[in-house]
Amino acid sequence: MKIAKRGRIPGFIVMDVMRAANERAATGADVLHLEIGQPSTGAPSKVLAAAKRAIDSELLGYTEAFGILPLRERLAGHYRSRYGVSVDPARIVVTPGSSGGFILSFLAAFEPGDRVALAAPGYPAYRNILVALGLEPVEIPTGPDSAYQPTVPLLREMQRQAGIEGGRIDGLILASPANPTGSIVSAEGLAEICRYCEEQGIRLISDEIYHGIEFEAQAATALASSSSAVVVNSFSKYFSMTGWRLGWLVLPEDMIRPVECLGQNLFISASALSQHAAVAAFDCTEELDALVATYRRNRDILLAALPKAGITEFSRADGAFYIYADVGRFTNDSAEFCRRLLAETGVALTPGMDFDPERGNRFVRLSYAGATEDVAKAAERIGNFLA
Numbered sequence: 001m002k003i004a005k006r007g008r009i010p011g012f013i014v015m016d017v018m019r020a021a022n023e024r025a026a027t028g029a030d031v032l033h034l035e036i037g038q039p040s041t042g043a044p045s046k047v048l049a050a051a052k053r054a055i056d057s058e059l060l061g062y063t064e065a066f067g068i069l070p071l072r073e074r075l076a077g078h079y080r081s082r083y084g085v086s087v088d089p090a091r092i093v094v095t096p097g098s099s100g101g102f103i104l105s106f107l108a109a110f111e112p113g114d115r116v117a118l119a120a121p122g123y124p125a126y127r128n129i130l131v132a133l134g135l136e137p138v139e140i141p142t143g144p145d146s147a148y149q150p151t152v153p154l155l156r157e158m159q160r161q162a163g164i165e166g167g168r169i170d171g172l173i174l175a176s177p178a179n180p181t182g183s184i185v186s187a188e189g190l191a192e193i194c195r196y197c198e199e200q201g202i203r204l205i206s207d208e209i210y211h212g213i214e215f216e217a218q219a220a221t222a223l224a225s226s227s228s229a230v231v232v233n234s235f236s237k238y239f240s241m242t243g244w245r246l247g248w249l250v251l252p253e254d255m256i257r258p259v260e261c262l263g264q265n266l267f268i269s270a271s272a273l274s275q276h277a278a279v280a281a282f283d284c285t286e287e288l289d290a291l292v293a294t295y296r297r298n299r300d301i302l303l304a305a306l307p308k309a310g311i312t313e314f315s316r317a318d319g320a321f322y323i324y325a326d327v328g329r330f331t332n333d334s335a336e337f338c339r340r341l342l343a344e345t346g347v348a349l350t351p352g353m354d355f356d357p358e359r360g361n362r363f364v365r366l367s368y369a370g371a372t373e374d375v376a377k378a379a380e381r382i383g384n385f386l387a
Helices: 014-027 043-057 069-083 097-109 124-132 152-161 186-201 253-266 272-283 285-308 334-345 372-386
Strands: 091-097 114-118 136-140 171-175 203-207 228-235 247-250 323-324 363-367
Touching: 014 334, 043 253, 043 272, 069 091, 069 272, 091 097, 091 253, 097 124, 097 136, 097 203, 097 228, 097 247, 114 372, 124 136, 124 285, 136 152, 171 186, 186 203, 285 334, 285 372, 334 363
Parallel strands: 114 136, 114 171, 171 203, 203 228
Antiparallel strands: 091 247, 228 247, 323 363
């Protein structure tokens, strides 16, 4: 029988690594999970309590396609208090995870064949969702000199080299803090990119999923600089609610009704239980900031240990909970490197090919979202493996 081409996109390699790590663990061997990008802790206590109340008192049927109003109002309040930005709750869409948000925003903003730029290395699902939807991902090779982020000069140069028609860009995905590098675009740099996108008619999709997990300066939101950008966020990372599958969009005015119609037909609504529980997430700042302090300690352990192990080139890791490291002096096959590391030491890392098909063969991503004890053990084992 016929199989659609859209289903032949590459797999998400990190999920394959997690499966291999779980298979090892099932044999009784120990595993230190530095491959998966999720907090090792569950949802905050007040979120759990709100979920229990909702089970006892709420119908938990369909909600409006954009989500329950109390949650959207709390999200609007979050933008006022954290960023000083006023957002009408009518512009906020609660989605089935950030993944649902990307699908809705890509479908509403772009036509099949449109070209959407994104940084390489970058989150692989951007590229794969775009391809599945008939869009063309245009990867911008980035490195340490631009903090692994797209910049206006890089965008201009890419368009210049491709020519006027070939260099057409319909959209740009920007993630700050970024996966896999943890790099952050400065407020000034983000404002410059927003201006450029407005001038060029480029729809900016701002992935702000790791906001709240910053170690130096607070990440800026595109909402402070653009009236046409789409902001994507999630309860999975800072709010430690990964399995609850809940995210949100902040839309420009012209995309509200198109996204609503798409959401009604594709998803009906996000999980009602998760929505009611998430209202309490904004009352958990003390508990959540303690988790961020743990991520900082874990990051510092790795930043000190990696050079001692001979890994001297890696991303600055100013936010999120990742380090993207160059292991090219040890291997030209990061997938095989990670396979051997898991088999011989029990440390699970993600090969860079997931994030950069062209250059990722010499890179790995380390996630330090787990327990500090596990990160310290993993650092020691990596050092012994490379000795």
